[in-house]
Amino acid sequence: MTDSATGRRATGARRPARWLLALHTAVLLAVGPAVVPDRPTDGHGISAARLTALFDSYGDTSGRWSGADRTASVTLPDGRVLWLFSDTFLGPVQPDGSRPRTAPFINNSAVVQQGGELRETVHGRSAADPASLVPRPAADQFYWIGDATVAGQSLQVLVNRYRRTGSGPLDHALLGTALATFALPALTPTGLRPLPVGSRISWGSEVLHDGDHTYVYGTEGAGEARFAHVARVTGDDLAGPWEFWTGAGWSPSEDVSARLLSGVGTAYGVQRVGGRYVLVTQQNNVVFSPDLVAYTADSPTGPFEGPDYLYRAPENEAGHIVYDADLHPDLARPGRLLISYNVNDLDDAVTYADARVYRPRFVEVAWPRRRSDPADLPPPPADLTAVADGTGHARLAWRAPRADDELRYQVHRRDVTAGQTHFVRLGEPVTNPGYSADYLVNGHDYEFRVTTVSGRGESRPSAVARMTARVPPPAPPAGVRAVAGVAGDVTLRWDPVPYVQLFRVQQRNLTTGQRTWSLVGTHTGTSATVGSLRHAETYEFTVVAVGGGGDSRPSVPVRATAFVAPPPAPTGLTAAPRPDGTIALTWTTLDRGVSYQVHRRDVTGGESWLGQPSPESGAEHIARYLAHDHEYEFTVTAVNSGGAGPMSAPVRARARYTPPTATPTGLRAEPGPGSVELTWRSANSGGWYEVHRRDVTAGEREFTAEEVRVNGTGATVIQLRNGHEYEFAVAAVNQAGAGPLSEPVRVTPQLPTPTGLTATATGAGEVRLSWRSVGAGLFYRVQLRDVTAGEAWRTDPYPVQETDHTAVLLIRDHRYEFRVVVLDGTDEGPPSATVGVIVR
CATH class of the missing domain: 2.60.40.10 (Immunoglobulins)
Known part of the structure; x- marks a missing residue:
């Protein structure tokens, strides 16, 4: 949420950051009847009351968007108006006007207005599992929306990147500004480009086209103060080179950007009216002012005169917070400034109990103002x-x-x-x-x-x-009490400390023996909720008051034991069969920090729910390895640190495979010893395949499928007849059957021929033989004959695994010849060259 009253933003947490600053006791003077009474739209703009009612109606009935802040608008080339928001609640509003604690919460979004109606919510990912329109750059970082403009057929949105530094509403740090682009008219994301600016100024408070330039206004935070700055680009493309106002001229260096005035919010509006420039902001020179004020100048760079007090927001009287004023000149009626502002509450329970609190309001103010004599x-x-x-x-x-x-x-x-x-x-x-x-x-x-x-x-x-000023340090907070929630959270409350705006909460884990205090976050007001605590572990907390005179002593410590209730059963479970035999499951996302377990059983196969469930971090799952034409039943449980919750209502679906239609291509065959290495290409590289073969030499006419199917695009076929010509083809296969065969290839496997055979007579009627290896996994047979005796070739009865052998029981002074063949258990290869030796 944007805290323009203090010039700060609260955390983009799972729910709106808590507005805990004590309200300033003073309210400001209301001046004159500045607000123009509402009349129906006269064809030249839209009334403020109509816009406020539009967002209330859309938030209550759309089921997609229930509230947000920032409220920038840009008119698209086709006449639609795009409303851009920062922290946003999605999902439906309950019949009593509240929003559920499980409502999805994202850091930025958009709503499309067509004519006089709001038609569509735009965000990232899916409705079941929504994400920010401009996604998080890292787990602890996020983008908040600035202003936007149209350049050609592209929407350009300035976004500011922040990093969380703690759990409190003030615990974040600006990292820089980026330019997000979207193709029109579909609003398709096309890029996110960091701009060459630093982290001193959050750019995008306003984008103003004026003459040959587009002016970009930004906000610098310096302690409790907020200052306006301005840069410009030539033309209307924000991706072009930027120049920064130095107070006397323009420079390409942001380092010399000069402050225009103080007291602006993180968002404010600048509009040219006649020959003057009017800057409208929530009055930020005082804490939580309900007043909207205007400053005027003769130039976009100032100097600005004022303030003129335009309007006091009545929501402040009900204890709510007013911030982030902006102008919408494209929609304003003649003679009026159309101003939006945002509303929140010190207690986040209020924004859940009444969804209408956290929504934009609109007001019209007559301009120029009439001056008294x-x-x-x-x-x-x-x-x-x-x-x-x-x-x-x-x-x-x-x-x-x-x-x-x-x-x-x-x-x-x-x-x-x-x-x-x-x-x-x-x-x-x-x-x-x-x-x-x-x-x-x-x-x-x-x-x-x-x-x-x-x-x-x-x-x-x-x-x-x-x-x-002479201000003493405040007294330490008294009456600190801690109440554990059911989601690993502890709510701390303490008594007010006079004239104190900020409090620092510290904690230590007594269960783990932590001795030093760690800072939880900086909070405003008299309460804070500490989250992400471990189930059944005991924590100790203290609170320090931060006032105009510095820090107080820590409060008396209090203790609480964290509790995490198991999450409820997921809802909205659906199961959709897919042509590849898988079943796609989706369900409604619960809170962050919740994971899921998917349970399934084969109803056709008579299975029970026993078995290991499949873990999932998000709200979707693909059930794989299912039996064709079997009906399956699924249920999902949500899991957090408190354990697993109840099972969801079950759903059933039947797994059906469609036989593959794609034909493998590029089949290649490399012969080996009694084997063939096959490779091929396929669009489904991770699928299953059948290898088909026929022995051409043996006269086989039909292909026979190998008994074992293969996964992937390669296979080794073994136990082939050496010297036989084979033909191979491949088909993709699943449980529904095989697809078309590939173009066949032919190959002849051949066992290798041993080489390097030597024979040495060693005496006593023995000859030592050796040869070179032909590869692993093969055996050898030695063949010999007694040449002197006229003997024919005979084979030694014992196969040899090594590459040497000793022939024994030979006749002395006879000449013998030897050769070696390779065998694979089925066939023998061709013999080696013959060597002869006379036995001694």
């Missing part, structure tokens, strides 16, 4: 003084311009040390000439001025009074 305005107060009282307050006093019971006085403040460029109103007008200003920062220099307010308007400001 200076002659009718009251005189300003005189002799203003400001004194630090040592307790964190500034005591103001002034002299009334005249005795008049109807006069009131409006106090304005500027934090000089923080770099605030404009004064901001504090509280409501007071009737007495005195005021106590709080929420100061120790050591900061402040300027104050006061105006007189009457029924005719507001006077010029008084002379400025300046003081340096």
